[in-house]
Amino acid sequence: MDGRAGGRGPRRRRDRGAAPAGSQAVSARLAVGIVAHGNRDLALEALASLTGMGAPSEPCALLLLDNASEDGTVAAVRAAFPTADVVAQPFRDGFGANHNRLLTRAAADYHLILNDDAVLEPDALDRLVAHLDAHPEAAVAAPLVTYPDGRPQATAFRFPDPASCLRSLATLGQYGVEQRIASGWGRVGWASGCALLVRRTALAETGPFDPGFYMFSEETDLQRRLADRGWQTHLVADAVVRHHVRASTGGDxxxxxxxxxxxxxxxxxxxxxxxxxxxxxxxxxxxxxxxxxxxxxxxxxxxxxxxxxxxxxxxxxxxxxxxxxxxxxxxxxxxxxxxxxxxx
Structure with a gap:
């Protein structure tokens, strides 16, 4: 994989803060894309974790696509984060289709796919970026995801092939699918789409999300296609994201x-x-x-x-x-x- 995505050298710390919408950084190195699903307060919390003292150490374009929510998310985000690029979509669509729109709009080298119910701990994004810088074989860097109270969530897994499913049957789900990395980093099959830093050059080989998946398994499919091309997904345990489970999914x-x-x-x-x-x-x-x-x-x-x-x-x-x-x-x-x- 060396040479497929070359090293970029050491990063210099710059002034913290999101880049203005429409600025050069929108098509530069780093962007964060959030799709809002009627979780106004959680979306504001997610964006707040990316600004101020929580901002990454380099310019970062913040993009939010509102999936036709009805709770005033668009107005609230525009008021609180005037430099964010906010897309008020009049219709409702699926996870992959919506994030594909943000991936196209940002055109950044590295793009963080982030749920509106996920909050980054300080330096989490910097650590994910540094990991992709240091590991050109990785297309995806995923954080350690926890519940709001700090308990770890199961968000990294082996691919759901027949062998892993049979192991899961034999142990009633206790073994066969989930993968855990307690510290450092490790290679996994696929990681949950609630927070994924992806490398654009890898997506250029496979294409983005398959919009035929409305919700669920679209990130599994994408990372399977990346793996089939020789790319890897890494779980980076010292980058931590807190996640309110199912707030973005909605529905009964x-x-x-x-x-x-x-x-x-x-x-x-x-x-x-x-x-x-x-x-x-x-x-x-x-x-x-x-x-x-x-x-x-x-x-x-x-x-x-x-x-x-x-x-x-x-x-x-x-x-x-x-x-x-x-x-x-x-x-x-x-x-x-x-x-x-x-x-x-």
């Missing part, structure tokens, strides 16, 4: 489950088009069926099941084995767009 549990498994089935169809996808699907269906059974048991055995009701686990089983059981997040967005006379 049933619509999230429908969308999750629709996207995962699309992933398997793309990357394991023969029997591999069927093997993975059957393995995970068996895992969730076993967990649903445990959730119905009294006493200590019930603790082996995740903290989900049996009825929700049943929904996972039906969706992974048989396909969508009802409207997903895509249909809910389409219904909102139709009700407001707009379309993607």
């Amino acid at each position: 549990p049933a619509s999230r489950i429908v969308e999750f498994w629709r996207s995962r089935r699309r992933y398997w169809a793309k990357h394991h088009p023969r029997t591999g996808g069927d093997a993975a699907r059957l393995a995970l269906g068996g895992q969730y069926a076993a967990l649903a059974g445990l959730a119905r048991l009294p006493g200590p055995l019930r603790r082996l099941a995740p903290g989900l009701p049996a009825s929700e686990l049943d929904l996972h089983v039906r969706n992974v084995l048989h396909g969508p059981t009802g409207p997903g997040l895509r249909e809910r967005a389409d219904a909102w767009n139709a009700a407001h006379g707009v379309h993607r």
Whole structure:
């Protein structure tokens, strides 16, 4: 991989602060793209973590695309962060399609894909940038993600191939998929899209997100395509991001489950088009069926099941084995767009 993305030499610290919208930095080295989903206060907190004392040590373009929220996010962000480039999108669209718009708009060498419910700890972005500078083989640098109380979240995983899914079945999800890096950095299969620093030269080889994924698995698919081209994803444990889980996703549990498994089935169809996808699907269906059974048991055995009701686990089983059981997040967005006379 050496030579594919050359070293850039030591970075000099510059005055902290976001670059003005439309300035040279918008098409320069570093940008942050956030898609807002009706989480005004969280979006303001996310942006605040990128300015003032939390700003990276070099000019950084801040971009926010508002996904037709109805809570005054656009006005609040423009008032609080006048140098941010704010796009008021009149319709609702999916994760990958929206971030593709920001990737095109920024055209930076390094682009941080950030949820509106994620907050960077001080120096987190500097550490991710320094890591990509030092590791030209890496297309993606992902931070260590925690809950707001500091507990680590599971955000780095092996790719969901038949082997990992079978290991997950054999251990009821306790082993086979998640990867942890306690300190330093390490190579992982893929990392959650809530916070990813990506290298533009790598995306030029693979293309950006596949907009056919409305929500979920789009980052898995992108990092799989990057890996197929020889690029790596690294988890950088000393760069920390706090994440409010599911605030960006929205929707009720049933619509999230429908969308999750629709996207995962699309992933398997793309990357394991023969029997591999069927093997993975059957393995995970068996895992969730076993967990649903445990959730119905009294006493200590019930603790082996995740903290989900049996009825929700049943929904996972039906969706992974048989396909969508009802409207997903895509249909809910389409219904909102139709009700407001707009379309993607």
